Amino acid sequence: MGIFKKRYQVKPNTVGFLYRDNKFEQKLAAGYYEVWDLKNRTELFLLPQTSKLLTVVNQEVLTKDNVALRFSFNVIYRIVDGQKFLDKFALDRDMFAIIQETEQRIYNIVQIYLRNRIAEMDSETANEKRNELTDFKTAEMEKEVSEFGITIEQAQLRDLTFPKSIQDLFAKHLEAKIRAKSELENARTAVATARALKNASELMKDDENLKFFQIMETITKIADKGKHTFMIGDINQLTRK
Structure with missing residues (x-):
């Protein structure tokens, strides 16, 4: 390497953004590079090209009927516009800190949408429709994160936990529902049997x-x-x- 050159490495599954005099100069694919840097004024920022998983646990929200639920969710996101991404953050720190701030912003955006959706339901509806909440990605959510050069590939509810007292009520409700269904089937069978016996009696009579x-x-x-x-x-x- 020449005395006035600086060598940079861009690792696989990452993309490099070369800055000179604190201004973007060029985008670099995976590989090794030697750049002229007479006054030591170049810097390379590496961004991942792969998807990243953000897991958020133990969040609390009140339903429409004021039942406190706890929920957890996963978000899979990816940086799709590196230049736009770097323009939104202060670059006076390492990339790890920048990614941490990114995930905090994603968390703030996503959890608001999920909270609002759950808060619109009463507890029984939330229990019945929890499968519909599994994938809660929305166009509005995607639009907000796109301002940072990011796309959300998946936003999924991991679990939805009710207080023990509410779980017991749901269990009793389910038990009563099953018992009522069984009694209805027995009643239908008894009616059908009585009808058959009556028909047989009429047939024998004549x-x-x-x-x-x-x-x-x-x-x-x-x-x-x-x-x-x-x-x-x-x-x-x-x-x-």
């Missing part, structure tokens, strides 16, 4: 052949119990009784 078979079945059962003598007259007269 059908002489069925009456004959019923009499023969009765005689057979009596005969099975011992020796008996049966005197049968006109079978048609018997079936009319």
Whole structure:
């Protein structure tokens, strides 16, 4: 390396932004570079090109009926416009500190949208629709973070926790709902059985052949119990009784 040159490395999955005299000069892909720097006035900022995961836990919000819920969520974001990103932050510190501030801003934006959405529901609705809250990314949220050269690829609710007393109420409500459904099915079965028996009774009442078979079945059962003598007259007269 020449005495008036400075060597920079841009690692894989990152992109470099070279500044000279505190002004952006060029964008550098992965690799090694030697740049003229007679007065030591160049600086390279490296930004990740891969997606990053932000996890937020133990947040609290009041539902519409004033039940305190706790929730956690994940946000996957990516820097898509590095120059725009660097223009939004003070560059007088290392990149780790800049990324920390970035994630704090993302957190502030995202959690407000999720809080507002949950706060619009009562506790029972929130419990019933928790699956609909799983993916809560919105166009408005995306628009806000885009001002920093960032895109949100995914915003997902991890968990939604109710107080123990509310969980017990939900459990009792579910139990009562299942019991009511079971009782309704039993009632429907009983009605269907009664209807079938009534239809069978009406059928036997009007059908002489069925009456004959019923009499023969009765005689057979009596005969099975011992020796008996049966005197049968006109079978048609018997079936009319």
